[in-house]
Amino acid sequence: MRIALFITCVNDTLFPDTGRAVVRLLERLGHEVVFPTGQTCCGQMHYNTGYRRPAARLAVRFVQTFEGADAVVVPSASCAAMIREHYPKLGRTGSRLSRRMADLGPRVYDLTEFLVDVLQVTDVGAYYPHKVVYHPTCHGLRFLGLGDRPYRLLRAVRGLELLELPGATECCGFGGTFAVKNGAVSAAMGFDKARHAVGTGAEVLCAVDNSCLMHIGGTLSRQRSGLRITHIAEILASTEKEYATT
Amino acid sequence: MSSATFLGMPPFPEAARSAVEDSRTRHNLHKATHTIRGKRDAVVGELGDDWQRLRAEGEAVKTHTLRHLDHYLEKLEESVRRAGGTVHWAADADEANAIVTRLVKQTGESEVVKVKSMATQEIELNNALEAAGITAYETDLAELIVQLGEDLPSHILVPAIHLGRAQIREIFLDKMAEWGVPAPEGLTDDPRALAEAARVHLRELFLRAKVAVSGANFAVADSGTLVVLESEGNGRMCLTLPETLISVVGIEKIVPTWSDLEVFMQLLPRSSTGERMNPYTSTWTGVTPGDGPQDFHLVLLDNGRTDVLADTVGRQALRCIRCSACLNICPVYERTGGHAYGSVYPGPIGAILTPQLKGMSSEADRALPYASSLCGACYDVCPVAIDIPEVLVHLREQVASTEAPLGEKALMAGAEAVFGSSTALDAAQRAAGVMRGAVPKHLPGLAGKWTDTRDIPDIPEESFRKWWNEREEGR
Amino acid sequence: MGGSRERVLARVRAALSDVPADEPVERHPHRSYADGHFEGDTLEVLVDRLLDYKALVERVPESELPGRIAAALERRGAARVAVPPGLPSEWLAEASVERVGDVPDAPLSSMDLDATDGVVTGCAVAIAETGTIVLDASPDQGRRALTLVPDYHLCVVRSDQVVDGVPEGVRRLDPARPLTWISGPSATSDIELNRVEGVHGPRTLEVLLVEADG
Secondary structure: OEEEEOOOHHHHHHOHHHHHHHHHHHHHOOOEEEOOOOOOOOOHHHHHHOOHHHHHHHHHHHHHHHOOOOOEEEOOHHHHHHHHHHHHHHOOOOOHHHHHHHHHHHHEEEHHHHHHHHOOOOOOOOEOOOEEEEOOOHHHHHHOOOOOHHHHHHHOOEOOEEEOOOOOOOOOOOOOOHHHHOHHHHHHHHHHHHHHHHHOOOOEEEEOOHHHHHHHHHHHHHOOOOOEEEEHHHHHHOOHHHHHHO | OOOOOOOOOOOHHHHHHHHHOOHHHHHHHHHHHHHHHHHHHHHHHOOOOHHHHHHHHHHHHHHHHHHOHHHHHHHHHHHHHHOOOEEEEEOOHHHHHHHHHHHHHHHOOOEEEEOOOHHHHHOOHHHHHHHOOOEEEEOOHHHHHHHHOOOOOOOOOOOOOOOOHHHHHHHHHHHHHHHOOOOOOOOOOOHHHHHHHHHHHHHHHHHHOOEEEEOOOEEEOOOOEEEEEEOOOHHHHHHHOOOEEEEEEEHHHEEOOHHHHHHHHHHHHHHHOOOOOOOEEEEEEOOEOOEOOOEEEEEEEOOOHHHHHHOOOHHHHHHOOOOOHHHHHOHHHHHHOOHHHOOOOOHHHHHHHHHHHHOOOOHHHHHHHHOOOOOOHHHHHOOOOOOHHHHHHHHHHHHHOOOOOHHHHHHHHHHHHHHOOHHHHHHHHHHHHHHHHHOOOOOOHHHHHHHOOOOOOOOOOOOHHHHHHHHHHHO | OHHHHHHHHHHHHHHOOOOOOOOOOOOOOOOOOOOOOOOOOHHHHHHHHHHHOOOEEEEEEHHHHHHHHHHHHHHHOOOEEEEOOOOOHHHHOOOOOEEEEOEOOEOOOHHHHHOOOEEEEOOOEEEOOOOEEEEOOOOOOOOHHHHOOOOEEEEEEEHHHEEOOHHHHHHHOOOOOOEEEEOOOOEEOOOOOOOEEOOOOOOEEEEEEEEOOO
């Protein structure tokens, strides 16, 4: 299967390891990955902050870039939710643009959805000998309804011990510009999320969204906690071979 | 005896900053919201898949009613009149307050007992009555606590949720005597003892009161029936014993038919107090000879609701049945409490209702749509499926198109320029890669709000895009 | 304030300019949810839910009702009992209490009611799933004040008055009558959101659930 990767601006710029992991993982599973280079950003920050027109322009760019793809994989649940849930509302009701956006939407997948639903695989052959907690991000949990897909993928990873995160369904407090507009509340929420994660005794906290992880990880790092953050793609991409060579 | 007011409170971010540092309030709120979440989950779970069916039906009934509100208002008016009640219309708070004041004065009484009502909180009826020499006694336990403590409500259902039992005991001991029967000596902070003190304090008042003021949870258009759900029996006292009853009801409280109540009587108690059914519900239709108040007045209140109705996206906020489930689940509310929202309607629903009811001319009202991380938990629990995140974003669009801070506008314009083409993004990423060693741990301006409490991630040497292109070239 | 009425209605109509003029104003819902959500016997569930809300409950064969009412009142120590005008006379036949009658021509004052030890009534409907008893002020229940001011309410529920869930309960009730839905004794959750029983309404609710002999 030929898979178009929408890397997202945050991953592209700040978390290229996540992108490399997605490519490695999908190629290992026998698929061809393409990266349409015209891509930039889904417009979520603009949309959520109330800048609808710039968001709509970025949505048009996205649709033009990805329209021909059979499947678009996004290693970010919030960007996938932006595209699927909000793009159709950005064009005028009934307009050709909003129809194009609605057509493309169902072919856009969060990585874990794509693996479980489309490729129908939960054991991706990964090896990751660590204690891990998974934080279900709001967009993955409530907007995309990822349900137990990430857990099924993680449970199939050899060597991985999956621990339960208390208060898992509660927002980490990132919320895009919320993190700076209401910094004190955002920090208080992040602090509680970090505290719960550290309390499990895990070595690694993973999620399907690096923006949330950036917020929780920034809190953990400021507290000089030893708990590391990583995108779930990086866990799923890792194998015995890589552990042997590093 | 003075009444507090939300007027002049700082905007949400500032009020929230001090609120999160108040560890006692944080503790009280955490305990209370987590208790109620657990109870709600259990009783909602009992209904299985039918919960979503009831929720969809609740949404449908309310949406339909709002789309034909003029028809149902006239129908309700006719039904109430036919049953012996008098209907008044109030375009705003001043009109409503004037009507109620006039009606109380006509009875010759100078005191009224009140059933907990959001509408009368919203119009600050107690202040208006006080100015006219009429004392309004709040009889709901939490409202009583707030009134005695000269405090402000911080929750729709439990206005004193920010207070713990020890604080409530202090208020009772200090203030009950000023208003009537004093608290017993040796009052402990056992909730049973506190409830008993409230019973004794209000008992004689209930038995002598001649005029009551209430709101209503629902007003049934086809039968003219008003419905009040409560727990303590103070509602029954006020709705039954006095000679005159004045009910101030928002125009959005209508349901078309009596049978629609089967939906809401399942949705509301389970969402609100987390019970299969609240202890008491009273319904009355106009006047019943020989039973209850013989003089009944319904005051239909607009006070900004028609402005909300005119906004086709924001309109859904009028479906709200004031259950408070969105407050109880909200991680922001849990940490700030209700006062930070500067309105009688706090929490997620307040963040969309207040700016729509009042308009967004003040900085405080413009700040409310941003008082959310858009986590969506409020929408999930809403028994009438109000898409609160959608309305929040919609209101942010209104703010951004007019009064957004310049720094934010510059950030958004800059980001759009960078994301406007992949070459611009590539150039920005390369520049960042060069600068990566020179980024300080604490940044100025808007970014400083991030680095106050969080580290920023290390900027990688090369972007994903650069890596990909090099890989492609190498093939 | 005729002016306000027209102003509000005009604003409502202006706000709804997006609604097509031919959109039907009547709604005919097809409700697909179940009436009740429990397994097992309806009466047992009612008893269970009443107990859950701290009411006292007994199941009583019809022939034993007067004796069981008398016993309940004696247990309670109720000497003066408020009586609605249409209470079946045999219900109190065996009780040695002072009957304080409330009749339309000479209604008891709130103070009179406050001086009684309790009240005995029938009911209109009981809803098993929610443990709810609904009074509709019929002659066997009396006007609303009667079941509100006394601190003890002994309520007789006939098994044929019990329905599974809220929808059937609503269907059986007449909205023109003043209704009181009662689910357990009065309670509050206003202190730290924990439920505490016993505030302004009757602090003790006792239910006798009557079934035909056999």
